[in-house]
Amino acid sequence: MLNYLIAAIRENVIQGRRTAEDEGITDELTGKPGAVGLTIAALEEGVAPQDILTSGLADAMNIVGVRYESGEYFIPDMLAAAEAVAAAMDVLEPALIKSGIEPKGSFVIATVQGDQHDIGKNIAATMLKGAGFNVIDLGIDVSPSKIVETIKEHNAHLLGLSALLTTTMKSMAGTIKELQANGLRESVKVLIGGAPTSPEFAAEIGADAHCKDAFEGVTVTERFTAEMKA
Numbered sequence: 001m002l003n004y005l006i007a008a009i010r011e012n013v014i015q016g017r018r019t020a021e022d023e024g025i026t027d028e029l030t031g032k033p034g035a036v037g038l039t040i041a042a043l044e045e046g047v048a049p050q051d052i053l054t055s056g057l058a059d060a061m062n063i064v065g066v067r068y069e070s071g072e073y074f075i076p077d078m079l080a081a082a083e084a085v086a087a088a089m090d091v092l093e094p095a096l097i098k099s100g101i102e103p104k105g106s107f108v109i110a111t112v113q114g115d116q117h118d119i120g121k122n123i124a125a126t127m128l129k130g131a132g133f134n135v136i137d138l139g140i141d142v143s144p145s146k147i148v149e150t151i152k153e154h155n156a157h158l159l160g161l162s163a164l165l166t167t168t169m170k171s172m173a174g175t176i177k178e179l180q181a182n183g184l185r186e187s188v189k190v191l192i193g194g195a196p197t198s199p200e201f202a203a204e205i206g207a208d209a210h211c212k213d214a215f216e217g218v219t220v221t222e223r224f225t226a227e228m229k230a
């Protein structure tokens with residue numbers, strides 16, 4: 001049976017509650033601890049950090065994903081849930097590292113050069129963290145050379161690029177060229193996302209996948225990781 005604290009963490013993420021001060025969707029959680037407090041309580045009670053991650057945080061985001069796909073949830077709901085996961089991850093991460101859980105692989109993610117939109121990129125980063133990847137988030141307005149330098153530094157095989165402007169999409173192509181110039185194109189899978197991007201655009205610039213949302217980002221990343229290990 002699911003530990004009661006894990007079940008509570010899951011429900012609080014689904015309702016986008018980080019702390020006791022946050023409003024939920026239903027009234028019954030009002031004033032009660034949110035995802036962060038419950039994660040701390042679960043760790044204190046000796047619940048395995050990986051169970052909190054998989055059965056609590058990641059499962060909750062799967063449910064949020066289903067609700068988003070079905071039109072029951074909207075972007076603010078998804079964002080609140082992603083923020084609750086990110087806040088809980090801050091307290092969980094040290095325990096995960098201590099418990100020796102092997103990250104599934106290093107994933108470098110960035111909003112490309114010239115672009116300051118980071119909401120979608122942050123959701124994707126949080127979802128990937130929740131799925132067990134070691135995410136190196138370079139933030140916004142990141143140059144191709146900085147991205148390549150980071151990939152080399154972390155020996156990463158996964159790269160996610162985000163762009164929200166038609167003008168900055170070009171920088172995705174520039175980043176892929178920079179990977180090529182550094183002999184890294186074959187060893188790094190490139191995923192792109194952001195409202196103006198499309199599968200056609202991904203094919204045009206030689207990216208490996210276009211992801212319409214963060215959930216697809218996780219599915220595709222899991223698939224690429226399995227393929228690379230095979």
Ligand code: B12
Nearest residue numbers: 115116117118119120160162165166193194195213214217
């Ligand atoms: C919020 C916003 C801003 C905020 C950004 C705040 C922030 N911290 O991000 C601020 C106010 C700063 C801003 C500024 C500007 N903005 Co603006 N902005 C938006 C707005 C309203 C929402 C974008 C957003 O966050 N969407 C929600 C997220 C969750 O969706 P998403 O990013 O698509 O991400 C999802 C998927 O695409 C995917 N995804 C995204 N990236 C990735 C990456 C990977 C690896 C994966 C797997 C998945 C993935 O997963 C996400 C979640 O499922 C859009 C309009 C719109 N409806 O899109 C305009 C919009 C993008 N902005 C626009 C413009 C023009 C600008 C400005 C130039 C305005 C100005 N004149 O100053 C500046 C540019 C600044 C810059 N250099 O980047 C235009 C772009 C037009 C175009 N075709 O290029 C838009 C479309 C508005 C419009 N209709 O005109 N903006």
